[in-house]
Amino acid sequence: MPDKPTSVFSQSELYEALKKRRDWAYDHVYTELSPSFRYWVERNSGSEMDAEDAFHKGLLNFLLNLETGKYEFRESAKITTVIFDYCKKVWLNELASSRIKSRRAMPDAYDPAHDTDLQKDLERSETIAQVRAALDQLKADCRQMIEFFYLEELSLKEIAEKMGMKESSTKQKRYDCTEKLKQLVLKQDSLNR
Amino acid sequence: MNYEQFERVEAYLENRLSDAERLSFEREMSTNAELKSEVKAQQKMRLGLRALAIEKQISEARQRTQSSPKTTILKKLNSIQSWGLAASVAVMLGAGWLVWENNKTPGDAERRTMAEKEMTDVQYKSMPLDSLQNITKNAESAKARERAEWYVALAQMHEGQKDKAKALLTQISKTPQHTYQQNAEELLKKGF
Numbered sequence: 001m002p003d004k005p006t007s008v009f010s011q012s013e014l015y016e017a018l019k020k021r022r023d024w025a026y027d028h029v030y031t032e033l034s035p036s037f038r039y040w041v042e043r044n045s046g047s048e049m050d051a052e053d054a055f056h057k058g059l060l061n062f063l064l065n066l067e068t069g070k071y072e073f074r075e076s077a078k079i080t081t082v083i084f085d086y087c088k089k090v091w092l093n094e095l096a097s098s099r100i101k102s103r104r105a106m107p108d109a110y111d112p113a114h115d116t117d118l119q120k121d122l123e124r125s126e127t128i129a130q131v132r133a134a135l136d137q138l139k140a141d142c143r144q145m146i147e148f149f150y151l152e153e154l155s156l157k158e159i160a161e162k163m164g165m166k167e168s169s170t171k172q173k174r175y176d177c178t179e180k181l182k183q184l185v186l187k188q189d190s191l192n193r
Numbered sequence: 194m195n196y197e198q199f200e201r202v203e204a205y206l207e208n209r210l211s212d213a214e215r216l217s218f219e220r221e222m223s224t225n226a227e228l229k230s231e232v233k234a235q236q237k238m239r240l241g242l243r244a245l246a247i248e249k250q251i252s253e254a255r256q257r258t259q260s261s262p263k264t265t266i267l268k269k270l271n272s273i274q275s276w277g278l279a280a281s282v283a284v285m286l287g288a289g290w291l292v293w294e295n296n297k298t299p300g301d302a303e304r305r306t307m308a309e310k311e312m313t314d315v316q317y318k319s320m321p322l323d324s325l326q327n328i329t330k331n332a333e334s335a336k337a338r339e340r341a342e343w344y345v346a347l348a349q350m351h352e353g354q355k356d357k358a359k360a361l362l363t364q365i366s367k368t369p370q371h372t373y374q375q376n377a378e379e380l381l382k383k384g385f
Contacts, residue, residue, distance in 0.1 A: 021247070026254035034259060049309050053318075056251060063247045068240075124240070131241020133328050136337040150242040151249055175196050178238075185238050 015073045019066055029059065032080050037087050046091060054094065058087025061121040089118045134184035142177035149174055194231055202228075202235050301353045304384045308351040308358075311380065312344070322348050336372060339365075343373040350384065359385050 009017075017025035034055055041051035062083045065071035071082070135143060141163075148159045156174065160167040194202075204210050205218050222229050299307070312318040325348065328341035342365060349358035362385075365377035 021250050023250075023254070023257070026250055027258050030251075030254045030258040034255075056248075059251055060244060060247055063251075064240075064244055067243060067247070124244075127237055128241050128244040131238055132245060133325075134238075134241075135245070136328055136341070146242070150239075151246040153246070172196075175199060179194070179199070182234050182238050185241065186234055189237075 011075065011077075011079055012073060014079050015066070018063060018079070029080060029083060033084055033087070037084060040088070041091055044091065045095060050091065050094070054091040055087050057125070058090040059083060061090070061124075062086040064124070065121075093118060093122070130188040131181075131185055134181055134188050137184050138177065138181060142173075142180055145170070145173055145177045146181055198231070199235075202232055205232065206235060206239060299384055301355070304350050304355065304358075305353070307380060307384050308347040311347050311376065312351075318344070339372045342371075343376065346377070346380075350380075355385070 014025055014028065018029070037055050038048060038051040041054060042048065046054070062071065135146060138146065144163070145159065148154045148162065149156075154162070156170045157167050159165075159174075160170045163170065165173070201218070205215065210218060222232060322345065325341045325345045329338050329345060342361065346358050346361040346365065349361065359381070362377040362381050365371050365373055366381055368374055371377070
């Protein structure tokens with residue numbers, strides 16, 4: 001499905017489009033959920049900025065689970081409702097940690113400390129931070145190569161054109177840069193232990 | 194690990210091996226610790242890169258669908274100041290109050306808001322303080338080190354570590370070539 005469906009789309013179409021990172025699907029989720037989630041956070045002791053943060057984290061958790069197969073499509077579940085729930089959990093977790101400090105009551109019976117899925121999602125964010133930090137330590141040309149290949153998902157031919165290189169050289173360079181990145185990630189990992 | 198081995202691990206992680214190849218690879222992995230740790234390392238790196246790619250898409254969707262968020266507390270402060278101004282015009286007494294309001298030293302809450310406003314980079318913003326501090330010491334690129342320094346100061350300011358934040362911002366503001374020299378100077382004036 002290359003473009004946004006002209007008529008109303010089904011949940012499975014939205015699921016597939018999010019999996020393929022289609023702009024229209026991301027835009028739909030943002031337009032549909034961001035204002036209502038902000039409203040909910042602001043009524044639960046948060047600011048607009050808090051809402052933006054929790055929305056970003058919750059959406060990222062959901063999309064990572066979707067892409068890695070940890071979230072499987074269910075016809076009966078509305079995707080935006082599921083995403084809202086992911087984001088809500090993130091904010092309730094933030095609230096719970098601040099409530100523990102201030103000894104105030106939570107607005108909801110939900111207890112993030114016993115939500116193992118959420119805890120796994122949060123642990124995963126540490127890995128993401130390490131990769132991000134490692135990427136920042138790469139030299140500019142390598143960082144560019146990694147971003148083109150893994151983040152923008154360009155082909156080696158497209159990268160060769162953009163970087164003014166031969167296609168055969170980009171293959172080797174991609175390998176060299178990925179190896180460097182991997183070493184830096186391992187270094188970050190050992191520093192954090 | 195040479196190129197062929199790297200490609201084989203990559204093919205395994207991308208599910209590009211046939212059933213027979215996969216079985217053989219997994220058998221080898223169960224007895225070869227080096228191969229197993231290589232798979233783990235690549236898996237970890239790929240997860241991080243996947244997350245960064247998704248984050249990029251999310252940020253682009255946000256830009257396409259809405260303007261950047263404004264801080265609620267700041268909006269409240271602006272509105273208080275507007276009311277103060279109106280009162281000062283109506284009653285001379287109000288002018289004195291406004292002077293006091295503008296001259297008083299900002300508190301932790303205001304500094305937190307100011308720090309939040311400066312944190313425009315989602316990637317750096319969500320990075321743990323430890324990782325940021327690692328980058329300030331270990332990054333090869335000066336630009337990455339400076340950016341991390343700036344975000345360490347913002348994080349300290351955000352968390353109410355006033356003295357640490359002030360010391361780091363002063364250090365940045367006194368480094369003429371620092372990318373965030375001017376930003377640090379302005380933040381010191383506004384927030385301390």
